[in-house]
Amino acid sequence: MTGFRRLAALMMAAFALFTMVTACATRQHSPVPVVPDDPASSFPAKVSLPGGQPVTLLQQPKRIVSLSPSATETLFALGAGDQVIAVDQHSTYPENAPRTELSGFTADAAAVASKNPDLVIAPDNATQLAEGLKVVDVPVLLTPAAASLDDAYQQIQAIGRATGHGNQANAMVQKMRTDIADIVASTPKPPQPMTYFHEVSPDLYTATSQSFVGNVYSLFGMVNIADPAGGPFPQLSQEHVVQANPNLIFAADTKCCGVNAAAIAARPGWHTIDAVQRNQVVELDDDLASRWGPRVVELVRSVSKAVGKAQQG
Structure with missing residues (x-):
């Protein structure tokens, strides 16, 4: 009986140890509680x-x-x-x-x-x-x-x-942040910075690097031809744009004003601009280009595509 009691005691001790280990393992591998997105607290x-x-x-x-x-x-x-x-x-x-x-x-x-x-x-x-x-x-x-x-x-x-x-x-x-960083990193870098003109309205109001959309363009190391005018949203002259000869033109007045690449090319003197000659006039969605919500990632993707295409053209 003594031997039997000793064996029983050992078995109970082993079972207790197994139970403790299992409990610890369960606690260690249980999922972390997810805090509700709109807790009352x-x-x-x-x-x-x-x-x-x-x-x-x-x-x-x-x-x-x-x-x-x-x-x-x-x-x-x-x-x-x-x-x-x-x-x-x-x-x-x-x-x-x-x-x-x-x-x-x-x-x-x-x-x-x-x-x-x-x-x-x-x-x-x-x-x-x-x-x-x-x-x-x-x-x-x-x-x-x-x-x-x-x-x-x-x-x-x-x-x-x-x-x-x-x-x-x-x-x-x-x-x-991650998506935008990935898009920018995957965009081919031109041998020298590209120049661009961002059109807000047909009367040539534009956005400089001081604006939100200008900040997006700066991710790609581009040079804004409107920056010398100062302020975030100056109005340029026809002569200024033609003489600056931007590599890319972004039209952000397609929905509001019906502007497209053909209309821009038809403007007096604009046929000499590099962006027009190389078919690098990009028609943007007005809303994407003027809002700073979650869809800005789509705007970044559009600019990336334009920069890549311009290097191939």
């Missing part, structure tokens, strides 16, 4: 952007009005579309966004308040609107025009925090 939240007043949100907003096309695209990309009850007349993407006649430039507080919002996102020049909505306790997040990709990333993350989608916003920004 995220609120109250104080959200701010550089140069703007912080906005305090006591709980996750369920009735959002967006008066910024860039913000609208960001909201839907983050999965906050179900929280959006109204967007401005210029928010053309996505198609299912609830468009109204509201405008980020002219909307008054009464018109916006009639939508019964619990968060309004508007351009930073809508200060009068913000003051009016403050009276009725509607928080307004004012978003300045982005001048760089970093500005765009900050706004996406701020909108994510304000709507309870902070985790998703951080993941989106990381993916955008």
Whole structure:
């Protein structure tokens, strides 16, 4: 019996040790808990952007009005579309966004308040609107025009925090950074920097390197022929563009104004421009070229394609 008891004790000890090891292994290999994207613990939240007043949100907003096309695209990309009850007349993407006649430039507080919002996102020049909505306790997040990709990333993350989608916003920004870096790295580098002209409107308003779209072009080491004019959005003369003789022309007024490569080539004197002669006039989507939401990756891809084609031509 003594031997039997000793054997039983050893077997029980071995079983206990096996159980402990198995439990430890189970704990070590169990999946890491995933924090919900809009946890209740995220609120109250104080959200701010550089140069703007912080906005305090006591709980996750369920009735959002967006008066910024860039913000609208960001909201839907983050999965906050179900929280959006109204967007401005210029928010053309996505198609299912609830468009109204509201405008980020002219909307008054009464018109916006009639939508019964619990968060309004508007351009930073809508200060009068913000003051009016403050009276009725509607928080307004004012978003300045982005001048760089970093500005765009900050706004996406701020909108994510304000709507309870902070985790998703951080993941989106990381993916955008990675995708853009990969696109730029895979683009063939020309032997010398290419010059370009970015057309905003047929009367030759343009965007310099100080603008958001100019920051995108700078990723490829391109030289903007409008930079000597100063400011982010100067107006150039016909003579300036013809004499600068850019290697590439990007038309960002195709949807608004019907401009295309043929129309540009038909302008007096423009047939002598290198970009026209070498068929390097790129017709851009106006919206992609003027918004700083998640679709900026598509703009970067379009520029990359144009740079690669220009080196082959």
